[in-house]
Amino acid sequence: MVLEVARYRQVFTEFWQDSFVIDLTPEEKFFYLYLLTNSKTSQCGVYEIPVKVMILETGYNRETILRLIERFEGYGKIKYSIATKEIVVVNWLKYNSINSLKVQKCIEKELKQVKSKDLIPYLYGMDRLCIDWGEEEKRIEENRIEENRIEKNTMSSIYKPIIDYLNKKCETHYRPTTNKTKSLIDARTKEKFRVEAFKTVIDKKSNEWIGTKYEKYLRPQTLFGTKFESYLNQKSKQSKNTNSNTFLEMMEEEEDD
8 A cells, every 4th residue: 555645845934933044044045945845855854865956956056055965964954864865854843743644654654764774863753653663773763862962962061151252252242042153063063173172263363353354253153154174273363464365264254154
C-alpha cells in the first residue's frame, strides 16, 4: 500500500514576524522559505536535494548556495550532509502538524529511508513519534541528542562574558541575547573558537579602530562574522590609521552579513 500525503507545505503568516526571520537579509529570507517549500521537501523534514538542484531552482550560483548553507548551519536552522546530499530543517516537526495517523505513518516510513541517520536527531519533536528503531539506531540517536545538549549548554554559557567584554572594552551597549549575536557566536564556537579568542579579536580591532571613523564597526555583526579568523590571526595594530585593505574587508563583511 502506498501512502499518499498532499503535496503542499504549511507556512504560517507569523513566519514574517518571527524574531529570527526579521533579522535575515532578503537573500536569506528567500532561501529559508525555499528550504521550507521546495519540491524536494518531505513530510518528515529530512530530504535529499543536491546543490545543483538548488542552483537551478533559486537562480543563485554555487558560491552563494554554499555560503547560505554554511550560514544557516551556523544559525542552527539546518544540517546538510555532503555525502548523501540530504538536508534536515531543524524545527520542521515543530511547525508541521503530525497529529494525523496517516501523516505519522508517512513520517515513520520516510525516516527509515533517510541515508544519513546522523541528521535525524536534529529534528525537533521526535518525542511525539513512536518509531520502531533498532537498538543500534536508538543508541546513536540518544548519543547525538546528549552531545547536542552538552554543546548547547556550553554555547549558552559564553554569550554574556563575550558581549560584556566587548561593551566594557569599546563602551558599547550590545545585548548578548539577540538571535543574530548568538548565531554568530555559535558559528564561531562550532569552529572550536573559545572565549579567549573572542576577547583577542575584540582587543585587536578595538586598538585599531577606536578613535577612527571605523569605530562604529566594533559590533558583533562585524567582529564575529566570516572575517573572525583573519582578525584573530592578524598582527596587533596600535595605529589609528586604518588602511584601504582593512576598509575593503569591512565592506565585504557587511555584504556577507
